[in-house]
Amino acid sequence: MFADSTLAPPQPTLAEARATLERVWGHPDFRGLQAAVVAEVLAGRDVLAVLPTGGGKSVCYQVPALLRPGLGLVISPLIALMTDQVEALKQQGVRAARLDSGVSLEDRSAIWRAARAGDLDLLYVSPEGLASGAMLDRLAELPLSLIAIDEAHCVSQWGHDFRPDYRTLGRLAEVFPGTPRIAVTATADARTREDIVRSLRLEGAEVLVDSFARPNLQLSAVRKESGSRAKTDAAVIALVRERRGKSGVVYCGSRDGCERVAQALQEAGTNAIAYHAGMDARERDRRLERFLAEDGAVMVATIAFGMGVDKADVRFVIHADPPGSLETYWQEIGRAGRDGETAEGITLYGPSDIAWSLRRLEGRPMAEEVKAAQVRKVRQLFAMLDGAVCRPQAVRRYFGEAEAQPCGVCDICQDPPAMxxxxxxxxxxxxxxxxxxxxxxxxxxxxxxxxKTRDVQPWETALSTWGIGAEAPLHTWRDVLDHLMFEGLLVEDPNEGKPLVRLGDPSAVRAVYRGERTVEVRLTPARVSAPRARTGRNAALETLDADVRARFEALRAWRRERAVEQRVPPYVIFQDRTLLEIAMAEPGTLDALGHIPGVGQTKLDRYGKAVLAALSTAA
Structure with missing residues (x-):
């Protein structure tokens, strides 16, 4: 077992980290809190970093792993996530590998040999794999530069994606006492952060929480028409058609829903791909590869899909069925616009959705205190969806950003609903x-x-509530009952497919009766409008000079061929943003190409001449 040595070399500096970032990743400097996080790890200290989706969490441990002596160990919850990151690192010249159930015995042996020989910079493993004594014994024989725990919210029962195997990771503090540990996540409220620190035994760690702002995301929500699955499907198809040619993700709440919506989109001419846990693992992998590789592909998936999948050019995320918490919502919406360009998040929601979310919780084994917290999370999500507060502002305040201001671009800001x-x-x-x-x-x-009850009986007309709402139209009462369900004042009992309405939280109901609690409802449900005017480089393609556009398309075609040859997603070679920068700059030399953000030294050496050649063919 390795611990700190009194003869240890000087700690790497932040200046060296910036130089490594530029050399390997082609970026001149860190963003947001990345530098602060990296500085903690370089100094050998533990840290919990909560950075927004697309905020570059992986760089916070990848850069220090290249600078500190030893092997960087990364614990990640999904094979797809590990595969994606390892392939991207290899493209950048980083010696990375993964150990999971999909790796053959021969390859596993080769990976361990490379680790023992010091020929590996980063090793990705799953928490399940790490739970085996054999893997821990082998790792204990190696000098580790750091231990990174990705998607650290999975450790917390208060979070939205609790995984029991993550609970065992606290013992790494004992097994590797001299190794700095970094836990990273994009979604953790204050209570979840406290649980992460306690469970992973990070009591002395610096906790760094960046802003949850995603200014490039344009968010909107529209209430579904009650009981009409066909109309919901039609709305999704119309939304995707309006964004024809753009890559996106459509989330559905069931496997049948995925298959149904994907087929309908295919029939409407969209390159739609269904993805859910009911498929064979190899088939899921094949479909994921298609989504990552094909331009304009739309993944129609269950709400569990996508954690950490770094497809940079996803331009929209549509929730045909909403998730169960604001954490999950923000994480899934965050699949869009990871390249920093304008993207959209559109959520369709209705009373049946909140009833479904609550029924799912009822069927899960958990402590009553935890269940109560999860129920609150469901209601907080639907209160945001059906509310009149700027959507990003509401989410950011939920995560503790009390000073968050209206975004100015969501549907609430653009067209405030009348209440x-x-x-x-x-x-x-x-x-x-x-x-x-x-x-x-x-x-x-x-x-x-x-x-207006048909065939009404005398006992009903004798009730004091008979006809007391005749002054309001039918649609107003529908809106009122919907909103009461979102707030938990009413709940629906499934009743074998024929839901019955009953009173919700007794104390809240009493507060309304007494006039101590005000209920505000929208006059007219918000509707998703036609596509707004886009901004950013992706939108600017439509107005670019013809020669710049030709160069960009030539570079994309070249990239597509290389991706097929190497069997990797196109964006791990170069992201669209980088190709557009190249097309606009039109560098004539390798030196000029190397100064463009996103072109690191390894990629310059590997692809530089071919990129210049592709540019010349478009001239």
Whole structure:
């Protein structure tokens, strides 16, 4: 087992880290809190870093691993994530490998030989693999430069993606006491951060939390029409058609939904790919490779898809069914626009979705305190979706950014919804549900409020709530009941597919009855409008000079051929942003090409002459 030595060489400096970043990744400097995180690891100290999706979390441990002596160990939850990062590192000249169930015995032996010989910079493993004593014993024989725990929110039962295997990672503090550990995540509220620190035994670690702002994302949400799956599918198809040729992700809540929506999109002429856990693992891998490699591909997947998949040019994420928390929402929306260019996040939501999310929680084995926290997370998400507060502002404040300001570009900021005080309406609706004995569905409750129940019986007309809502139209009552469900004042009992409405949290219901709690509801549900005017380089393609566009397309064609030859996603060779920079700069020499952001030394040596040749063919 290796620990700190009194004869250890001087710690690498931040200046050396910046030089490595530019040499390997082609970027002149760190962004946001990256430098602060890297400085902690270089000094041999533990750190918890919460950086936004697309904020460059991996660089925070990859750069120090190249500078500190020994092997960098990275613990990652998904094979797809490990594969993606390892392939990208190899393209940059970094000696990286992964150990997972998809690696053959022969390759595993070769990887361990390289690690023992000091010929490996970074080794990626899964928490399940690390749980085996054999792997820990082998790692204990090696000098480790650092231990990185990616997607660290998975360790917390208070988070949105708890994985029990992550709970065992705290013992690494004992097994490798002299090795700095860095835990990174994009989504962790204050309670989750506290649990990460305690569970991973990072009590002395610096906790660095960057802003959750994603100014390039344009967010919107639209309420579904109750009980109409066909209309929801049609809305998704229309949204994707409006973004024809753009790469995107459509999230569905079920496997059947994935297959259905993917087929409908294919029939509408979209290169749509279904992806869910019910498929054979090899088939999923094949489909993921297609999504990563093909321009304009749209992945239609269950909500578990995509953690850490770094496809830079995803231009939109559509939730046909919303997730179960603001953490998951922000992480999944964050699949779009990882290149920093303008992207969209559109969520379709309705009362049946919140009922489905709550039913899922009911079926999970967890402590009552944890379940109560998860229920609050569900309601906080739907309160944001159905609310009138700037969406990014609401999410950022949820994560603790009390001073977050309106974004100015989401649907709420662009077209603020008209609200009305529906407290009296809420009192009437709650009373109607109570008087009816919590024995009917939404439609029947609304008919009762309007005094329009068919074949009404005398016992019902004798109730004090019969017809007390006749002054409001049908659509208003639908909106009111929807909102009461989002707030937890009403809940739906599944009742074998025929949901019954009953009263929700008793204390909250009493507060509404007494007028101590105000209920505000939108006059008209927000609607997703036609595509807004785009900004940024991707949008600018439409207005570029013809010769610049020709160079860009020539470079993309060249990149596509290289990606097919190497069987890697195109973006690990060069991202669109870098190709566009090259097309606009039109460098005539290798030296000039090397000064473009995103062109590191290894890629310059490997691809430089071919890039210049591709440019010359477009001239």
């Amino acid at each position: 009305f005080d529906a407290t009296v309406h809420a009192q009437k609706a709650l009373a109607a549900v109570q008087r009816l004995g919590e024995r009917f569905g939404r439609g029947r409750v609304i008919d009762h409020l309007l005094g």
